[in-house]
Amino acid sequence: MTILRIGEVAIISYNYQEVEEFIKSICDRIDIRNDRLSFGRFEVNDQLALYLYGISVDNKNKSISWDLISRKTLGFIVIFDWEDKKILDAIKPIIDYFSRNFNVPIVIVASIKDKKDPPIPDKFFQPDGIPLSLNSRFTFGQTDDPESARNIMILLINMLIEKLS
Amino acid sequence: MVVESRLDLKVSDRLEILYHLFRGEKISPLIDKFDNHGVSGFQKFLWEKTVEFGIVCRGKNFDRKEITRKMTPTPVFQLQQRCTQSVYHCKGTQCIHSNPKCARKKIKEHVEAMAESIQEYIRIVKKRELF
Numbered sequence: 001m002t003i004l005r006i007g008e009v010a011i012i013s014y015n016y017q018e019v020e021e022f023i024k025s026i027c028d029r030i031d032i033r034n035d036r037l038s039f040g041r042f043e044v045n046d047q048l049a050l051y052l053y054g055i056s057v058d059n060k061n062k063s064i065s066w067d068l069i070s071r072k073t074l075g076f077i078v079i080f081d082w083e084d085k086k087i088l089d090a091i092k093p094i095i096d097y098f099s100r101n102f103n104v105p106i107v108i109v110a111s112i113k114d115k116k117d118p119p120i121p122d123k124f125f126q127p128d129g130i131p132l133s134l135n136s137r138f139t140f141g142q143t144d145d146p147e148s149a150r151n152i153m154i155l156l157i158n159m160l161i162e163k164l165s
Numbered sequence: 166m167v168v169e170s171r172l173d174l175k176v177s178d179r180l181e182i183l184y185h186l187f188r189g190e191k192i193s194p195l196i197d198k199f200d201n202h203g204v205s206g207f208q209k210f211l212w213e214k215t216v217e218f219g220i221v222c223r224g225k226n227f228d229r230k231e232i233t234r235k236m237t238p239t240p241v242f243q244l245q246q247r248c249t250q251s252v253y254h255c256k257g258t259q260c261i262h263s264n265p266k267c268a269r270k271k272i273k274e275h276v277e278a279m280a281e282s283i284q285e286y287i288r289i290v291k292k293r294e295l296f
Contacts, residue, residue: 088184092177099176108180119187121290124221130214132179 002046008072009156011054012094013079014087018111018143019054022079025149027052036064050153057094066097075105075156079143082110082119099136105159106136109152115142129155135163174199174206182210187287192280193273201261201268208257208272215279222286235278242271 013019020038023030027040038054053073057064076098080087098106107129112118118140124130129137139155142148174182178199185192192211196204219227237245239255246267254260257275261268 085184088180092180095180096175096177106176108176120287121294123290123294124218124287130183130217132176132183133173136176138180138183 004049005047006049006051007074008051008053009075009077009153010073011052011077011079012091013054013056013111014058014090015079015081016054016056016058018079018081019056021144022077022149022152023052023054025144025146026050026153030054057091066094067101073102073104074160075107076102077107077109077152077156079109079111079141082112082140095136099133104135105156105163107152107156107159108132108136108138109141109143110138111143112140113142115140115145115148127151127155128158135159174203174210178203178207179210182207183214186214186280186283189284191277193277196269196273196276201265204265204269204272205258205261208275211276211279215282218283218286222289232279232282235281236275237271242274246270 011019011022013022016038020030020033023038023040027042030038030040032039036056038056040052040054042050042052044050055064078091078095078098080091095106095108098104110119118125120140122140125139129139132138137155137159139152141152182192182195185195196207199207215232216227216229219229219231223231239252242248243250243252243255248255248264248267250260255271257268257272261272
């Protein structure tokens with residue numbers, strides 16, 4: 001009997017569209033969707049699957065129990081719109097909360113419209129991102145582009161491997 | 166490799182620095198937001214990024230003097246400030262606590278020099294990519 005191992009990754013953004021685009025770029029489809037959460041499944045093979053939980057934090061009236069959500073998370077991908085400084089300011093406390101409270105990789109993604117035209121040449125942030133701390137890296141990415149989304153996932157997985165080795 | 170110490174900034178502060186940097190904005194005004202430990206952390210973080218970007222741009226031809234030559238030499242700065250401390254003290258990490266006004270002035274200049282170097286590295290790589 002084959003045992004399926006599951007790895008969970010949380011995708012966080014103020015914009016639910018960005019979260020869904022990202023999950024769809026990796027998983028082809030969204031399996032479950034409600035007003036706060038989107039869920040997609042990426043099956044690597046019959047023994048390993050990645051579950052992507054997309055959490056949109058745009059509703060300020062509802063608090064999120066990050067400690068419950070994050071208990072088994074392999075890592076976080078936090079997405080913000082590079083052109084919207086207000087979103088960056090809003091997402092900062094979440095980034096600090098994750099980096100203070102969870103010893104897992106965090107990839108912070110500045111979402112851009114065209115991956116071929118990033119604000120700085122990709123040589124500076126591809127493939128490893130720009131280190132911000134032991135557990136966090138910054139990169140640019142196009143959330144609705146499968147190749148770009150895949151690169152972000154690979155970066156997160158490489159950070160996990162580095163942590164283990 | 167990133168080594169964390171008490172000088173370290175919050176991850177969000179580092180992100181904010183990169184945000185302004187990659188938009189080509191002046192970053193020395195950000196220093197006013199930080200306490201003395203934070204100012205030293207700011208300088209340390211930016212130095213690391215400048216070196217990283219320098220290495221990506223220049224490869225093994227990278228020379229840290231490319232960055233430091235944009236900064237006022239410490240003996241000259243001390244003379245300008247009529248400072249009688251030893252040169253060794255004028256790093257901004259020690260006198261930031263005893264004479265924060267002077268140290269912040271020096272660090273602001275250094276930070277702008279580093280930001281200028283990063284902008285230069287970005288321009289060079291962009292230009293190279295066009296050809």
